[in-house]
Amino acid sequence: MLAAMLSERQEPGLSIAVVEDDAPLRETLCAAINAQPGMQVTAAWGTLAEALAWLAGHPVDVLLTDLGLPDGSGIDLIRACAATHPRCDIMVITMFGDEKNVLASIEAGAVGYILKDADQLDVARFIAELRQGGSPMSPLVARKLLLRAQPAPTVQASAAHTPAAAEAIRLTPREQEALDLIARGYTYGEIASLLAVSVNTVQTHIKNTYAKLSVHSRSEAVFEAQKMGLLQGGLLKPDAV
Secondary structure, three states, X not given: OHHHHHHHHOOOXXXXXXXXXXXXXXXXXXHHHHOOOOEEEEEEEOOHHHHHHHHOOOOOOEEEEOOEEOOEEHHHHHHHHHHHOOOOEEEXXXXXXXHHHHHHHHHHOOOEEEEOOOOXXXXXXXXXXXXXXXXXXXXXXXXXXXXXXXXXXOOOOOHHHOHHHHHHOOOOHHHHHHHHHHHOOOOHHHHHHHHOOOHHHHHXXXXXXXXXXXXXXXXXXXXXXXXXXXXXOOOOOOOOO
């Protein structure tokens, strides 16, 4: 299916730029792109400054960018790239699925928004969809945008999605702590360190929490917990951009 999409639409030598401060993930994304015929990573960086400097003088067909960069926000990069290279397709790949970041990215010029906790980060397929004129988005992001576009409900919301529903969900103290920390953007390893437990223990707490919330991913858990008033902390790490 992907090969057909590429042969029908993508031009030879499609140039792609990648901005991701997590070096292993950046290498994984670049390897997946370069392995696909018709796609080539022209440049890749881990900081906003490097990306801005290069894009100021070089055209690119596709830009993939994270939002939380060590020296600034990927939203500023999206805005600059859209202004300098209006024909460039821009897609966000991030762990931040909150409405503020989603809307700001789209307003700045992004036409795709993928969460890093997707079951399979099929970057080649997402790029193919972009070049066909599509807007690949994680289901949770698409749902948020659709709900925002809907008129305000005239009847009482379902009890399953209100703060009152939290009374029927009993999280243990450790499950509550782990939920608050993943909502703020901490990794399993960071949570394990903060709680002085093993990563396997953190995974068990998160798995149990997912089951109680009837969700299957970090982003869904944060979305549902926020609606039900279960979160006790902020949505982002204190030092997140």
